[in-house]
Amino acid sequence: MKSNIILGIVAAALGIITPIKSSYPSLLNKNLSSQYVIDASKQLTSTMLDTTGLVNQLTPSSLSSFAPHPIVIDAADNMADMVSPAIVGVLAHNEYKQSVGAGVCVAEGGIVVTNSHVVHDYPDIALYLADGTRGSAVVLFEDTMLDFAILSTELELPYLEISTIDSCIGDEVIAVGTPIALNLKHTFTKGIVSAINRTIAVNTESGEGYMHNLIQHDASLNRGNSGGPLLNNKGQIVGINTLKLTSSEGIGFAIPAKVIIGLISKAISDQLYNIPYLGIIGYDAEIAHFNKLCDLSNGFYVEHLDPASPISRYLREGDVITKINGKTIDNAIDLRSTIYKLQPNTTIQLTYYRQSNTMQISLSLPSRNA
Numbered sequence: 001m002k003s004n005i006i007l008g009i010v011a012a013a014l015g016i017i018t019p020i021k022s023s024y025p026s027l028l029n030k031n032l033s034s035q036y037v038i039d040a041s042k043q044l045t046s047t048m049l050d051t052t053g054l055v056n057q058l059t060p061s062s063l064s065s066f067a068p069h070p071i072v073i074d075a076a077d078n079m080a081d082m083v084s085p086a087i088v089g090v091l092a093h094n095e096y097k098q099s100v101g102a103g104v105c106v107a108e109g110g111i112v113v114t115n116s117h118v119v120h121d122y123p124d125i126a127l128y129l130a131d132g133t134r135g136s137a138v139v140l141f142e143d144t145m146l147d148f149a150i151l152s153t154e155l156e157l158p159y160l161e162i163s164t165i166d167s168c169i170g171d172e173v174i175a176v177g178t179p180i181a182l183n184l185k186h187t188f189t190k191g192i193v194s195a196i197n198r199t200i201a202v203n204t205e206s207g208e209g210y211m212h213n214l215i216q217h218d219a220s221l222n223r224g225n226s227g228g229p230l231l232n233n234k235g236q237i238v239g240i241n242t243l244k245l246t247s248s249e250g251i252g253f254a255i256p257a258k259v260i261i262g263l264i265s266k267a268i269s270d271q272l273y274n275i276p277y278l279g280i281i282g283y284d285a286e287i288a289h290f291n292k293l294c295d296l297s298n299g300f301y302v303e304h305l306d307p308a309s310p311i312s313r314y315l316r317e318g319d320v321i322t323k324i325n326g327k328t329i330d331n332a333i334d335l336r337s338t339i340y341k342l343q344p345n346t347t348i349q350l351t352y353y354r355q356s357n358t359m360q361i362s363l364s365l366p367s368r369n370a
Helices: 052-059 079-086 257-268 283-289 332-342
Strands: 005-013 016-017 020-022 026-029 037-040 043-045 089-095 098-107 113-114 124-128 135-144 148-153 172-177 187-204 207-217 229-231 239-245 252-256 280-284 300-305 320-324 347-354 357-364
Touching: 020 229, 079 089, 079 172, 079 229, 098 172, 098 229, 098 239, 113 257, 124 148, 124 320, 124 357, 135 257, 148 257, 172 207, 172 239, 187 252, 187 280, 207 239, 207 280, 207 332, 239 257, 252 257, 280 283, 280 332, 300 332
Parallel strands: 037 187
Antiparallel strands: 005 026, 005 239, 016 098, 020 043, 026 037, 089 098, 089 124, 098 113, 113 148, 124 135, 135 148, 172 187, 172 229, 187 207, 207 252, 229 239, 239 252, 280 300, 300 320, 320 347, 347 357
């Protein structure tokens, strides 16, 4: 976007992919009190990796003895001891490279969430528990633009509750992950929420897009923390760590729990294949309004349309989506959570704003997997 100011601050995904050569672009400061846009490329060019010795390391062992149940933290409990059984180290690999990250179990039945860039295009995924137990996992769902993936494992894991309360600036948070190497899995670091509603521009294999409404925090993060949970002081998940600024200290980002809770619900009900496809790329209207691109400060600003999507017959670049089925859309989180609750091929009523005019259309959204 033309009004961006390049500050030369580098952002990097937190997964460890070895060996790699990485190039990360710059922080694009929107000068908003509550918003930044950061260009954080996750495109990594890999070279050959000798995988000798990995076979034994990845062989699944016996199942964990933990019963599948939610972990509830009492004030007198040691939180780290209580939550650790639900958190996993992740090692993914293919013929040429390997990736190290973290994940957390969020529901019974072995539903584990992590970052897409930790597991994308890796056919072999191993999970490492706090007690040393190893097991395999498969990818049920991934969204490279959201940098989010849902895994399934036969390991019987307890799971952590997802917080239903929005994070606030100043909240204490704890990040758990696998910094640097697997032998440092289940590392805990503490910090506070520094800001909310950060927006990040990313380049992925799916193209250019945005990660929306991220939580910024100062809990220490290192390569390998990708996919690990960000917890509140009750041991509940408030976010999933995804990236940090490498040229500065104490600036990390997490996907807020409320962005992914709809996807997790669909994973539990075996409905991940039933996600509608909207076919737009954009960001909070607040950012566009600040840059004098639109008159509205609430809504979802449309920057790009997939010409093959049904919505492209009606909307144009620069439109602002304000309602779906009568529900007010104030930002990207509202849009995403509303879409995730819908079924494909059902008619929706979409309200949008264009050049001082409010318009409404009816259309049917195809399946994302169609």
